[in-house]
Amino acid sequence: MPAATTRALTARHAPGxxxxxxxxxxxxxxxxxxxxxQELRRAGCAAxxxxxxxxxxxxxxxxxxxxxxMQNPGRYCLVPAEGRAVLFDYGNRNCLNAAPVRxxxxxxxxxxxxxxxxxxxxxxAHSRAWAAExxxxxxxxxxxxxxxLAVDRIDLxxxxxxxCHGHALVEGQRLMELARSVKSAEELTCIRHALSVADTGxxxxxxxxxxxxxxxxxxxxxxxxxxxxxxxxxxxxxxASGPRTNxxxxxxxxxxxxxxxxxxxxxxxxxxxxxxxxVSRTFLCGNAPATSEQKGLYELAVEQVEANTxxxxxxxxxxxxTARSWKIPASYYEQNYGCVAHGVGLVDEWPGIAIDxxxxxxxxxxxxxxxxxxxxxxxxxxxGEMGIKLEQQVLxxxxxxxxxxxxxxxxxxxx
Numbered sequence: 001m002p003a004a005t006t007r008a009l010t011a012r013h014a015p016g017x018x019x020x021x022x023x024x025x026x027x028x029x030x031x032x033x034x035x036x037x038q039e040l041r042r043a044g045c046a047a048x049x050x051x052x053x054x055x056x057x058x059x060x061x062x063x064x065x066x067x068x069x070m071q072n073p074g075r076y077c078l079v080p081a082e083g084r085a086v087l088f089d090y091g092n093r094n095c096l097n098a099a100p101v102r103x104x105x106x107x108x109x110x111x112x113x114x115x116x117x118x119x120x121x122x123x124x125a126h127s128r129a130w131a132a133e134x135x136x137x138x139x140x141x142x143x144x145x146x147x148x149l150a151v152d153r154i155d156l157x158x159x160x161x162x163x164c165h166g167h168a169l170v171e172g173q174r175l176m177e178l179a180r181s182v183k184s185a186e187e188l189t190c191i192r193h194a195l196s197v198a199d200t201g202x203x204x205x206x207x208x209x210x211x212x213x214x215x216x217x218x219x220x221x222x223x224x225x226x227x228x229x230x231x232x233x234x235x236x237x238x239x240a241s242g243p244r245t246n247x248x249x250x251x252x253x254x255x256x257x258x259x260x261x262x263x264x265x266x267x268x269x270x271x272x273x274x275x276x277x278x279v280s281r282t283f284l285c286g287n288a289p290a291t292s293e294q295k296g297l298y299e300l301a302v303e304q305v306e307a308n309t310x311x312x313x314x315x316x317x318x319x320x321x322t323a324r325s326w327k328i329p330a331s332y333y334e335q336n337y338g339c340v341a342h343g344v345g346l347v348d349e350w351p352g353i354a355i356d357x358x359x360x361x362x363x364x365x366x367x368x369x370x371x372x373x374x375x376x377x378x379x380x381x382x383x384g385e386m387g388i389k390l391e392q393q394v395l396x397x398x399x400x401x402x403x404x405x406x407x408x409x410x411x412x413x414x415x
Contacts, residue, residue, distance in 0.1 A: 021190065021192075027186050031184040031187070032058050036048065037081055038179070039179045040080075045149065046081055047080040048172045049151045051073055051154065060104055061104075062087060072115070078141075081142075088109050096108055130158070147167050149170065151172045177343075187345070188372075192404060193273065193275075194272055195271075198269045198407070201223075210285070213257055215241055215255050215257060218263070219265070229272060230272040231271035232272075234269050240263070241258075242386075245264045245282075245386050258286075259287075261285045262284060264280070264281075264282040267279045278344045278348065278391065279392070279393055280377075281407060282298065282388050301389075302409065305392055308321075312367060313367065314400075315366060315367070317364075321367070325340045336355055337378040340355055342376070343372065344393060345372060353373075367396045371396040372396070374393050392404075
């Protein structure tokens with residue numbers, strides 16, 4: 001690797017990191033990078049080529065237009081099983097010179113985008129040049145190949161170009177999901193801080209909720225709070241009111257919220273430090289008391305979340321958790337959420353815990369300390385006039401669990 005580039009990286013002073021929670025960032029980064037390399041060695045891989053912005057963030061704690069790069073591949077990173085990574089970033093020379101210094105990075109190079117929107121009919125030649133540079137780098141880092149190379153995501157042009165060099169390509173998203181699944185103490189501080197920002201946003205939503213406000217105006221309160229406090233983006237647009245709360249998974253709209261409407265939402269908030277605050281609540285609009293039907297459905301959702309949270313403990317298998325989980329009444333089963341719980345970290349993560357043991361996607365695995373999961377509930381009858389969405393973010397501890405999400409339930413909907 002070019003010595004001049006390496007010297008330039010180590011000589012620069014990193015800009016001040018945004019660190020409102022006082023996290024030991026060097027320790028955070030070292031832990032995460034070590035987890036990636038541990039999984040590479042376990043899988044017998046020489047390196048992993050990362051193209052997902054989330055995985056690059058995890059391994060190197062660097063970002064550059066993350067949402068844009070989810071659709072426009074042009075930024076990638078090669079992480080070897082031993083040694084420091086090389087980041088291929090997007091931008092002009094001045095942008096690369098401003099790249100942050102990281103102990104985990106040996107070098108930052110200019111990325112070579114070869115997808116159609118960048119190079120059109122020139123893609124075959126550009127993809128060959130892309131693969132040739134990666135092959136040379138693998139040889140420099142790991143010795144002569146071919147090598148077992150994990151890749152988190154890649155298109156056909158890239159597969160064909162790398163295949164010309166004889167490398168055995170290994171599915172890499174699995175390795176990254178396993179690496180990301182167990183959080184360090186520093187990561188948990190980041191998650192708690194992201195949740196506190198989500199709490200601020202939800203409090204603003206609750207205060208702004210009144211008859212006549214639109215769903216979009218209410219939803220904007222969460223976005224405003226997140227960006228104002230250093231957050232990054234919100235993964236979904238899941239907020240619905242009144243009859244739109246059934247079925248679930250309808251995106252926020254221009255609908256005007258009426259008095260007596262339920263308002264259900266899922267934060268899916270990627271907050272400060274890039275960590276996800278994934279919490280769902282259902283509010284009641286206006287000053288009138290809740291109906292008995294609203295209260296009854298809400299209490300069932302609370303019962304489901306609390307019962308399934310109470311089960312969480314280290315050593316419990318995913319299959320046993322599914323088998324022992326709260327049984328959804330038949331009238332609500334058809335529109336169940338789709339999972340009992342799922343992992344969460346930078347974004348939603350492995351595992352996705354099945355609703356019942358007949359699910360063909362039932363997963364093997366065991367809850368271990370340091371895992372963070374979201375316990376889910378959606379209840380609403382087919383053709384019904386309302387639905388309730390609730391979700392709690394939970395940490396698996398050495399002795400049991402801790403509920404991390406602190407925003408209160410809607411007392412006016414409790415019996």
